[in-house]
Amino acid sequence: MDISVANLIAKFARKLHLFLSRIYGLSCRYLGFYRFLPPSKIHIIFTSKCNLDCNFCYVGKNLNQPEPNKLGLDEWDKIVNKSSPLSVFIFSGGEPFANRDIYPVVNKFLDKKRLVSITTNGTIINLDKLRPLVQKNLFFIMISVHGLEKTHDEIVRRPGSFKKLVDNIKAIDKLKKELGVEKPLISIKSVISPDNYKEIPQLIEYIEQHLPVHHIYFNLMAGDTLHHSLDFITDINDPRYSQGSLYNYPEDIRDGILETIDFILNKKKTSHLDIGFTDDFQSDNDLRNFIKNSHDYKVNPCNRPWHEALLYNNGDSSSCLGFKGANIKDVDYNINKLLRTPEYKPFFNFINKSKGDSIPCTGCKEAAFKKKSY
């Protein structure tokens, strides 16, 4: 059995992270610690540009927008210098590597020893420019893979994408070996969709046998969600906050989806990889029942609004569900001050009032689902 440090971290990092973030969230929300603690996690939406066109993408309509007011590298310097080692920085988008500034900006965060993860489609990584980031301890790369070659390329609607991402995963692994480093941990993220669910068992077996990765995380399909959708909400009474965004798999394929889920749950027990779901259910049975009837489930609002935020490439910020906060320039480029600005107050009040059944949270990809008690 491989008990390298990277494998131990890979196995326990997510559980430890979830546990610590729960405690952090409780203190930020109920003890008011958000007034002096830094956010635990910042999702940096580094660009809306994307070279792919995934047929289920929840960012879809907001991709490839003009970006006239991008933060300059000197401004990122200020952000990095004022950032805290307690915060984790997750680069996403759009496709984060579609903004070539990703290399110097991540480099700045790593020079300051910040923990950085990048979520990417894995197709347009410049390996020469990635090299210094690997040398400087880039922690995680999450690569989206939604099927074997034909299926994946059809879902992302760009031929050749699967081959490119596989080549890049192997090249990153080679680079790690050459540099004698164990990070970045490489994870696969895969959405279970009507187009790929039959192929997921073969995909897992392919990944197990051929790809040097640590984890496979599955996402259930989200519907028209506000989760990282790049939609901004400026009024708490916006009708989008009273629309649910639960996605129901079409009835005629639900049995097939359940077979796929059972396959994944069994694989979880035997695979050398860490396999799991990003969606949070109290038990495997709840996960299965949710597929049969998602309307039996609710989401209790969580504490994330008090300790997590999104930062966009023009310096705007938002809460998890897109509620628009202050611009980073208004807080002198100090991320730690973002959540303390008055802009977030209406959203905090809104979540405080949404006790027990928060409708807008149903599309959250990190939500904790619970069965409704009638």
Ligand SMILES: C[S@@+](CC[C@H](N)C(=O)[O-])C[C@H]1O[C@@H](n2cnc3c(N)ncnc32)[C@H](O)[C@@H]1O
């Ligand atoms: C919007 S993408 C941006 C980062 C990068 N371009 C990528 O493809 O990973 C972030 C993640 O959201 C997932 N995603 C997009 N639309 C989704 C949906 N409707 N349901 C569930 N996950 C979705 C993607 O598969 C990806 O893992």
